[in-house]
Amino acid sequence: MTHLSPAADGGRTSRRGAAARHGRIRSLTGVLFVSPYVLFVLAVFAVPLVYTVWISVHRFYFTAPGTHADSPWVGLSNYRDVFTDPVVGRAFVNIVVFLVINVPLTVILSLVLASALNAKIRFRSFFRAAYYLPYITASVALVAVWQFLFGTDGFVNHALGPLAPDPSWLVNAHLAMPMIAFFVTWKQLGFFVMLYLAALQNVGKELYEAAAVDGAGRIRQFFSVTVPGVRPATTLVVIYAIITGANLFSEPYLLTGGGGPDHASVSPVLLMYQKGIEQGHPDFAAALGVVLVCFVLLISLAARKLTERGT
Amino acid sequence: MSVSTPAAPNGTPGHTVDEPRSARRRTPWATAVTYLLLALGAVVFLFPFLYMVVGSLRKTTTGDLSSAVPRGITGSNYTAVNGAISLGRSLLNSGVVTIGVLLCTLVFGLLAGYALAQLHFRGRGTVFATLLLVQMVPFQLLTLPLYVLVVRDYGLGDSYLGMILPFAVNSTAVFLFRQFFLQMPRSLFEAARLDGASELRILVQVALPMARPAVLTAMLLTFIGPWNEFLWPFLVTKDTAMQPLAVSLASFLSNLQGTVSNPTGALLAGACVLAAPAVALFLLFQRHFTSTDIDSGVKG
Numbered sequence: 022m023t024h025l026s027p028a029a030d031g032g033r034t035s036r037r038g039a040a041a042r043h044g045r046i047r048s049l050t051g052v053l054f055v056s057p058y059v060l061f062v063l064a065v066f067a068v069p070l071v072y073t074v075w076i077s078v079h080r081f082y083f084t085a086p087g088t089h090a091d092s093p094w095v096g097l098s099n100y101r102d103v104f105t106d107p108v109v110g111r112a113f114v115n116i117v118v119f120l121v122i123n124v125p126l127t128v129i130l131s132l133v134l135a136s137a138l139n140a141k142i143r144f145r146s147f148f149r150a151a152y153y154l155p156y157i158t159a160s161v162a163l164v165a166v167w168q169f170l171f172g173t174d175g176f177v178n179h180a181l182g183p184l185a186p187d188p189s190w191l192v193n194a195h196l197a198m199p200m201i202a203f204f205v206t207w208k209q210l211g212f213f214v215m216l217y218l219a220a221l222q223n224v225g226k227e228l229y230e231a232a233a234v235d236g237a238g239r240i241r242q243f244f245s246v247t248v249p250g251v252r253p254a255t256t257l258v259v260i261y262a263i264i265t266g267a268n269l270f271s272e273p274y275l276l277t278g279g280g281g282p283d284h285a286s287v288s289p290v291l292l293m294y295q296k297g298i299e300q301g302h303p304d305f306a307a308a309l310g311v312v313l314v315c316f317v318l319l320i321s322l323a324a325r326k327l328t329e330r331g332t
Numbered sequence: 333m334s335v336s337t338p339a340a341p342n343g344t345p346g347h348t349v350d351e352p353r354s355a356r357r358r359t360p361w362a363t364a365v366t367y368l369l370l371a372l373g374a375v376v377f378l379f380p381f382l383y384m385v386v387g388s389l390r391k392t393t394t395g396d397l398s399s400a401v402p403r404g405i406t407g408s409n410y411t412a413v414n415g416a417i418s419l420g421r422s423l424l425n426s427g428v429v430t431i432g433v434l435l436c437t438l439v440f441g442l443l444a445g446y447a448l449a450q451l452h453f454r455g456r457g458t459v460f461a462t463l464l465l466v467q468m469v470p471f472q473l474l475t476l477p478l479y480v481l482v483v484r485d486y487g488l489g490d491s492y493l494g495m496i497l498p499f500a501v502n503s504t505a506v507f508l509f510r511q512f513f514l515q516m517p518r519s520l521f522e523a524a525r526l527d528g529a530s531e532l533r534i535l536v537q538v539a540l541p542m543a544r545p546a547v548l549t550a551m552l553l554t555f556i557g558p559w560n561e562f563l564w565p566f567l568v569t570k571d572t573a574m575q576p577l578a579v580s581l582a583s584f585l586s587n588l589q590g591t592v593s594n595p596t597g598a599l600l601a602g603a604c605v606l607a608a609p610a611v612a613l614f615l616l617f618q619r620h621f622t623s624t625d626i627d628s629g630v631k632g
Contacts, residue, residue: 043525044452047451047452047453047531048451048452048453048454049453050447050451050453050530050531050532051447051451051452051453051456051531052447052453052454052455054443054444054446054447054451054531055443055444055447055448055453055456055459057439057440057443057444057501058440058441058443058444058459058501058506059459059462061440061500061501062462062466062501062503064497065474065478065497065498065500065501066466066469066474068477068481069474069477069478069481070469070474070477072477072480072481073474073476073477076476076477076480083480083484084484130373133369134369134370134373137366137369137370137373138370140363140366142366142367142370144370146618147374148370148373148374149618150614150615150618151373151374151377151378152373152374152377153614154377154378154381154611154614155377155380157556157560157610157611157614158381158560158607158610158611159559159560159562159578159606159607159610160560160562160578161560161562161578161581161582161585161603161606162384162578162581162602162603162604162606162607163380163603163607164585165384165581165585165599165600165602165603166380166381166383166384166387166600166603167380168585169383169387169393169395169596169599169600170380170383172395174394174395175395176383176395176396176397176399176400178395179395179396179397180397207376207377210377211377239362267472267473268471268472268473270472270562270563271562271563271582274582275582275585275586278586290472290473290475290563293475293476294475294563294567297476298476298479298567303476303480306476307476307477310473310476310477313473314473317473
C-alpha cells in the first residue's frame, strides 16, 4: 500500500468530512462492483422473462437479424393451442411419472449410501469418488453409454436373455419415460449422497445414544433419528427433482430419440424446442414456457407444504 | 444445514467425526452389509464408465457379454470419431467457451460478492434478494426468449460470445463469494482502507489471496456447467466448426454414425474424450470438492 489516502495530507480536511467522503466513495464503489452482475441479470433473466410473456400473447415469427415482421396481438389463442394439444398433456404427465420414480428412489438410495459412507469404513474416498463420477460427467457422454447398454442388442438384454423386454427399454412406450427417470437418478445420485452425508453430520450423537438407551435397535434408530434429522436435505431433493423434471431435454432428445416412441417420453422443454424452433412456432413455445413456469411454481409450493408438514 | 458442516475427512485415523458411530457398537454383520452396499453402489456407478473405456478401445464393439472385456485393443475408434467430427476443433470450442465462462464468473462474481459482503450501498438488500430469486429460476425456461434475443435479434449465432453470454454471470458463485468474504475479519479491510488502498486493490491484494478455497470451489463447480452443457450451444451453433464437443458428439450420436465402420466404438471414444477433462479435474481436486462446498453452493 504505497499510495497515500486523500486524507493523509496533514488534517486539512476535518476527520468527519473525510469519513463521509470515504463512505460515499465506498458506496459508489459498491454500486460499481455489482453493476455488471445486475446488468447481466437484467439481460439474461428479467428481459427474457418479460419477453416470453409478450411473445406468448402475440403471433410471432422468426426473422433474420436486422429485418422486421409484424407481430399482431392474438390474446390467449396461443394458450388455447397449448391446452388443447394432446402431446402437451403427455409432456406434463411425463414430469409426474419422472417425479414419482425419481424422488423416492433418490431419497432412499442416497440416504442408505450416505449412512453407509458415514460409518467407520476404509476406502471412503474411493467410494465417494465413484458415486460422484456420473454427476460431473456430461449427459451426452453418459447417454451414449446407456443407449448402448440398454439397446435392443445391448449388454443388458444379453445379460437378461429371455427376460429382456420386447420392444427394448428405450423404444418401449411403457419403459422409455421410466428409463429417463432411472438415468437421471443414477447420474445425480452422487450429488445427493454428498448432500445427505453433510446433513448426517448435523444429527446429534446424543440423539442416537438416547434412542439406544430407550432400547431402539439400529433400524429403529435409522427411522426415528436419522430420517427426521435430515429432513431439510430431503426437501432439497424434492425441489431439485421438480426443477430437473421440468427441464429435461438432452435425455429425451438423445436417449429416447426425440421423446419417442410416439411421444411416450416427450418433455415440455423438448416440445418447446420442437414446436418453437424446429417447426417455427415460437409463440406456441413461449405460451408453453409460461404454463411450465406456473406448473413448476404450483408443484413446488405443494411439495414444500407436504415435506415440511409436522416439522 | 449450516454452511460450516465439516466434511467427513478422507479416512483420517482417529478423527472425532467418526465418534458417534463408534459409540454404537458395530457387529461384524453390520460391517459386512455396509461394505456390500457400498461395493454394489460402486459397481453400478463405475460399470458404465468401464464399459465406455473398453468399448472405445475395441476393434469391433458389440453388445454381448464379452464386450466388457478388453480384447483386440485399438486406437482406431478415436481416429474414426476424429475424422467424423474433428475432435480437436470441438475440444478447442469447448475450451474457449468454458474458459470464457470461468473468467466472467470469477471477475464479475468476485466483484459482486465482495460488494455484497463488505461495502454499503443503496439497493444492496434488493440485489441480494434478486440473487436468491434468480437461483430459483431454471435456465431452460428462458431458453426460447434468449434464443430469439441472442440469435435472431443480436445476430450472435455461431459465435463464442453467444454461447458464453447466458452463463457469464453465475449467481451461485456470487453467493459463494459473498459468504466467504462475509466470514473474513472486518478489521483487516479497515486497516487496508486506513492505508488508503482502493476497494479494488483491497479485493485483489487482501481478500482474494484469502479466498483461494472459495475460488477453487467456484471454478470446479463452474467448469462442469459449460463443459457439459448441451441445449444452449446446440441451439446457438449451426456451423459445425463452432460446435463444442458435447454438441458435435450429440450430432454424431443422432445422425452421423453411418459414416464410420465401428459406429458404437467411435461414439464411445468420443464420449471418453468428452468425459476425460471433467473427470481428471475432479480426481485432481477431489479433496477440495467436499460435501461442504456443494452444500453451501447449493444452499442458494
